[in-house]
Amino acid sequence: MAVVAPRVLRGAAVLALVAGLAGCAVPSREPLGTPRAQVLARLGQPTSVHPLALGERLMYSQLPAGTEVYNLDFDAAGRLVRTEQVLTQTRLESIPLDQWAVADLLRTFGPPLRVERVARWNGDIWTYRFKQGSDPRFAHVHLDPSGVVRRIGFTDDIPNTDKGRD
8 A cells, every 4th residue: 555655646746737737828829819808817917018019019938947938919909919939040030130229129039048248249148048949049149339239149058968978
């Protein structure tokens, strides 16, 4: 009996976890046309809210630990018109150099994983973590002293393990 009890408890814990995860709301699964109040009731408070020309954006960010940021755009009537996971290689590569500034980055991608400075760049470097397929990567957005995006670089996020190293 002593051996069976831990197995039963482990099994019950796994089932409870699976059941709990099945009920989790995911921003990408929100149907278009859903009223803002219903989205908030399912997803909770967003990471940030941004006014748009014809409505409002609710941003749900998984950073710093995660690799996804979801933008849910609502029209002036408060209905969901677009959902996008923006931390992708393609989306990050499309940042217009010499045009976007800090406000554009915050409205589109939210706050970065980290902000750094290096000797060879006169300005901040905002780093975002994302996945390209299943590969973890970093996007490094270089801002000049006035806060304008001047360049973007990408690096692989190499896990801190000894696997595969010489």
